[in-house]
Amino acid sequence: MAIDRKQLIIEAATKSFSLFGFKATTMDQVAKIANVGKGTIYTFFKNKEELFDEIISSLISEMKRAADEAMDSTLSFHEKVHRGLYQILEFRLKHQLTIKLFQEEKEMGTPAVMEVMIKLEDAILGYLKEKIIAAIDKGEIQECNPEVTAFIMLKLYVALIFDWEKRNEPLEKEEIAKLFEQYIFKGLSNR
Amino acid sequence: MAIDRKQLIIEAATKSFSLFGFKATTMDQVAKIANVGKGTIYTFFKNKEELFDEIISSLISEMKRAADEAMDSTLSFHEKVHRGLYQILEFRLKHQLTIKLFQEEKEMGTPAVMEVMIKLEDAILGYLKEKIIAAIDKGEIQECNPEVTAFIMLKLYVALIFDWEKRNEPLEKEEIAKLFEQYIFKGLSNR
DNA sequence: AAATGACCAAATTACTCATTTAGTCAATTA
DNA sequence: TAATTGACTAAATGAGTAATTTGGTCATTT
Structure with missing residues (x-):
């Protein structure tokens, strides 16, 4: 051949x-x-965009695989979500392609790149949503809107990993897990 | 005169x-x-930027005033934060100047505007931080890092008010308050 | 049948030069 | 004399355009 x-x-x-x-x-x-x-x-x-799309689809699969591998059925839901999300967002920091695209999206707003980033975010949100629905079914967490919850979790992670370090010392992986637990899983309230 | x-x-x-x-x-x-x-x-x-700065300083004062007015010492901490933050972010949506600047920051990235938006965010974060410290002192909420907490609260609100409606039906004010309570104050956990 | 690269219309870029702008300062006003 | 002004300048901007580059096609080659 x-x-x-x-x-x-x-x-x-x-x-x-x-x-x-x-x-x-x-x-x-x-x-x-x-x-x-x-x-x-x-x-x-068919054209440049379709070539791009195929590459991104592989990337999404790779991300899913990385996230799945980081999880372990013996872990609690919040450990699972933390490890999975962290893995996915680490991906962005470590892989040349995602770094470049992230940058291109923000700095130049290339339409094809914007489109693909939405697809990527949707993939993450969909993946998270599934995990959340499963966790509700198993009684691991309270009833909640899985879509909004996935959205909040992702935004919180992005904020802690990317946005925070724009103006402050980066947070350690453990700190992020702790914050995630403190806010989303335990709550701040004293009542 | x-x-x-x-x-x-x-x-x-x-x-x-x-x-x-x-x-x-x-x-x-x-x-x-x-x-x-x-x-x-x-x-x-001294120059165009200084004129701009003076106007923004007034704007920040106005925002603080609006937030203070929306609060009420009889309210619980989380109601206070919700109303204050909501007021501040509503400000962005309602006032011509903030709308225009927000747009100019994203679309053109005018340096002077970027600078001023950071100043604005810092003012909001500082304001929030104060309220959080006071709440910890009064035992209304658990011990936590006030800086990170202010940051998370702001990011969560911006996500719920601005980012969510980019791709979904806008959330009602009451829904946002409920979500805020559910995630930050009560937590999702069943344990 | 699969692979190629010369070719073309459309998009992008590099460049130029006329216009506009922030900031100054000598003249004017009150 | 102290405050105000707008004509003035150097620098920045951007409209217009010529030259180049690019995505995509297709007749030719392998």
């Missing part, structure tokens, strides 16, 4: 998107890195 | 900033609206 051209293209595109972002990656460049004629790309992908 | 030129300038600038934003407001325009020579502006303000 000859070399898998589709795979070469995907790898080349991933490398280039990671290095230069979506907008600054040209199809000529991808073709050159993949050692492939430009036309070949278009036999596998 | 002759007309208060400084006040005229402040009023003219406020009007123009509200209508056109910081960048699109020219000093000539402010002078014309204020019926004042351009040079006069520079006898009261």
